Amino acid sequence: MKNGERFLNLIDLNDYPVSWWKHLLELGHEIRLSPESFSHACDGKIMGTLFYEPSTRTQMSFQTAMLRLGGTIIGFDNPATSSVAKGENIKDTTKIVSGYADIMVMRHPTAGSVKAAALTAECPVINAGDGGHLHPTQTLTDLMTLSEEKGTLEGLTIGLCGDLKNGRTVHSLIKAMSCFKGNRFVLISTKELALPAYMKDILSASGHAYTEAESLDDVMGELDVLYMTRIQRERFASEEEYLAQKGNYILDRKKMAKAKHDMIVLHPLPRVDEIAIEVDDDQRAMYFKQAKYGMYVRMALILTILRNDGTPAPVVKGRIRHGRCSNPKCITNQELYLPHYFTGTGDTVVCEYCDERTLL
Numbered sequence: 191m192k193n194g195e196r197f198l199n200l201i202d203l204n205d206y207p208v209s210w211w212k213h214l215l216e217l218g219h220e221i222r223l224s225p226e227s228f229s230h231a232c233d234g235k236i237m238g239t240l241f242y243e244p245s246t247r248t249q250m251s252f253q254t255a256m257l258r259l260g261g262t263i264i265g266f267d268n269p270a271t272s273s274v275a276k277g278e279n280i281k282d283t284t285k286i287v288s289g290y291a292d293i294m295v296m297r298h299p300t301a302g303s304v305k306a307a308a309l310t311a312e313c314p315v316i317n318a319g320d321g322g323h324l325h326p327t328q329t330l331t332d333l334m335t336l337s338e339e340k341g342t343l344e345g346l347t348i349g350l351c352g353d354l355k356n357g358r359t360v361h362s363l364i365k366a367m368s369c370f371k372g373n374r375f376v377l378i379s380t381k382e383l384a385l386p387a388y389m390k391d392i393l394s395a396s397g398h399a400y401t402e403a404e405s406l407d408d409v410m411g412e413l414d415v416l417y418m419t420r421i422q423r424e425r426f427a428s429e430e431e432y433l434a435q436k437g438n439y440i441l442d443r444k445k446m447a448k449a450k451h452d453m454i455v456l457h458p459l460p461r462v463d464e465i466a467i468e469v470d471d472d473q474r475a476m477y478f479k480q481a482k483y484g485m486y487v488r489m490a491l492i493l494t495i496l497r498n499d500g501t502p503a504p505v506v507k508g509r510i511r512h513g514r515c516s517n518p519k520c521i522t523n524q525e526l527y528l529p530h531y532f533t534g535t536g537d538t539v540v541c542e543y544c545d546e547r548t549l550l
C-alpha cells in the first residue's frame with residue numbers, strides 16, 4: 191500500500207462520503223445518551239496529541255474523549271518544549287509519535303501540514319486545524335449541533351460572519367454544508383476578510399446559492415443559523431491590519447431582536463469581542479452546548495477510526511507534478527522534501543495540501 195492510504199486519516203471531511211459523517215453523528219448521539227456504555231471501548235489504546243498552536247477546546251475535548259473511552263494520552267501542547275524547538279521537521283516528529291501511539295491528533299499553523307504528516311505516519315492522523323485551511327472535527331461538532339438542535343442539515347440559510355478569509359472552521363463548514371441540498375450561504379464580512387476564491391469555487395461547483403453582505407443587521411432576519419467567528423489575529427501580516435478589522439462585527443441583544451425566534455447562534459470559540467456577553471442568556475445562543483457536542487462526536491470519531499470497520503481509506507488523488515504551490519502559507523513551501531501533488535490538468539491546478547489554485 192502506498193503512503194497515505196493505509197489508515198482512516200481525517201484530514202478533510204470531504205474525503206469521505208456523507209454517509210460516513212452521518213454514521214459519526216448517529217454514534218455521537220448514542221454516546222451522548224449513554225456515555226457509560228462506551229467507557230471501555232478504547233481500553234489500552236493511546237492517543238498522541240501534537241498541538242503546535244494554542245488550543246483549549248479542541249485539545250481538551252479530544253483528550254477527554256479518549257479518557258472517557260478508556261484510553262490514555264501522550265503529547266505536547268507547546269512545541270517549544272519538544273524537539274521541534276531544536277529544528278526537527280514535521281515528518282520526523284510525527285513519524286516517531288505515530289509509532290508510539292495508536293491514533294494521533296495534530297494542530298499546526300501551516301496549511302496542508304497534517305496531510306503532510308499523514309503521508310508517512312504509522313497510525314491514523316486527525317487534523318485538528320491546519321493554519322487557515324481546514325478544521326474537520328470542528329465541523330463534525332457544528333454538524334452535530336445543527337442536527338441535534340435544528341433537526342436537519344438541509345434547507346438552511348446559514349450566515350457566516352467575521353474572518354471568512356482566515357477562519358478554517360468557516361472553510362470546513364462551508365465545504366461540508368454544501369454537500370446537503372437546499373442550503374443557502376450568506377457571507378458576512380468586510381471586503382478584506384472575504385471568503386478566499388478557492389472556497390467560492392467550491393461553493394459555485396456545488397451549485398449552492400450564496401450572497402455576500404457587509405452589514406450583519408441587514409441580513410439577521412433571513413438566517414436560520416448564524417456562525418460567528420473571531421478575527422484571526424495570528425494570521426495577519428501586521429498588527430495595524432488586525433486593528434482595522436477588530437470590532438467590526440459585534441452580535442448584541444439589539445441585533446438578536448431582529449433574528450427569527452428559532453435561529454441559532456454558533457461559534458467555534460474562543461470568543462474575543464464578536465458576541466456580547468449579554469447574548470449568552472438568549473436561548474438561541476448555542477456555542478457552549480456546541481463545545482460539549484464536540485466531545486461526543488470526537489468520541490465517535492476516535493472509536494470509528496480505531497475500530498476501522500472497513501471504511502475505505504481516502505487515497506491521494508493528485509498526481510505528482512514538478513513546480514511549486516504559489517501559496518506561501520502552504521506546507522510544501524516550508525518542508526521542502528515533500529512531494530508535490532496537484533489535481534486538475536493544464537497550467538492551472540489545485541494543490542492537494544492547501545487547496546489553493548496555482549499556476550504551474
Ligand code: NCD
Binds near residue numbers: 247248328420459
Ligand atoms: C477555532 C480554531 O482553532 O480554528 N477554535 C476551535 O478549535 N474551537 C476557532 C478560532 O480559533 O477562532
